[in-house]
Amino acid sequence: MMNCLQSWPEPVVRVQSLAASGIQAIPERYIKPPSHRPLSKSDFSLPQEVNIPVIDFENVFSSDHRLRDEALRCIYSACSEWGFFQVVNHGVSHELMKGVREMWREFFNLPVEVKQEYANSPVTYEGYGSRLGVQKGASLDWSDYFFLHYMPVSLRNQNKWPATPASCSRRTVEEKEVLEAGSYHRIDLQVLSNAIYQSVEHRVIVNSNKDRVSLAFFYNPKSDLLIEPSKELVTEDRPALYPPMTFDEYRLYIRTKGPSGKKQVESLKSPRP
Incomplete structure (x- = not known):
């Protein structure tokens, strides 16, 4: 069981209202130091075409071993060189994705007193929130969010699921059908791969004229699962870069430190001899 504060150390300010x-x-506390900011177009020049890796998800499960091997090779290359990739033929309809975005826009446009009914705490982060981490005076992200436990059902707090908009419960059924089409487990691949795969920071340049909605799904292991570099990837020339820790220990670190960027993973590295 994680040892978390029961409430936020300071009054929570809603970024949308601000x-x-x-x-x-x-405000100053939302301004990132230069080293933590994404580069603007004036800071660098890109080639005319930037070929972000694209993975055809159908090929991952193809009966043709050549297509499957090529898809796995592309995933390896994307994870080790880029740290992310775009997926096509994933089975999630554009209509569903558009509908979910519209639903959450509808929620965030509700009066603040309605949204406050679902305000979260540092205990589980489930619900309507505006900060990560419990360090008083820490820098904050310029965003609000809504976090929900979906599976297993035993972790789900039904009191945090919005009654408005009414489409929320209907979308939940549709998403459930998509999620249960396969079995997924997400843990930090940078740690598991002994830093062969890269964990890329999620950084966005704010648009002063337009808001932004981002939908993220996290597939986590059991809280007591030990996370460490895979034994097959640890050698004399490349010793384990990270100490073993349970997922709960890793999550407590993230929830305590908040949005401190890639330092979160890098600071966990074992001291080299």
């Missing part, structure tokens, strides 16, 4: 208040400048 942005709508007419402020002329972003």
Whole structure:
């Protein structure tokens, strides 16, 4: 069981309300140091075509071993060189994705007093939130979020599932059908691969004229599962870069430190001899 604070160390300010208040400048605690900011177009030049890796998900399960091997090779290359890739032929309809985005836009456009009924705490983070981490005075992300446990059902807090918009429960059924089409487990691949695969930071340049909705799904292991570099990837020339830790220990670190970027993973590295 994780040892977390029961409440946030400071009053929670909703970023959406702050942005709508007419402020002329972003408050200091939301401003990232230069080393933590994404590069703007003026900071670098890109080639005319940037070929982001694209994986055809159908080929991963193809009966043709050549297609399957090529898909796995592409995944390896994308994870080790880029740290991410785009997936096509994944089976999730564009209509469903569009509907889910519209549903959450509808929720975030509700009056703040309605959204406050689902306010979260550091205990599970489930519900309507505006900060990560429990360090007083820490820098914050310029965003609000809504976090829900979906599976297993035993972890789900039904009191945190919005009653409005009414489409929320209907979308839940549709998403359930998609999620149960396969079995997924997500743990930190940078640790498992002994840093062969890269964990890329999620950084976004804010658009002052338009808001942004992002949907993320996290597939986590059991809380007591030990996470460590795979034995097959540890050699004399490349010793284990990370100490063993349970997923609960890893998650407690993330929830305590908050949005401290790639330092979260790098700081876990074992000291080299």
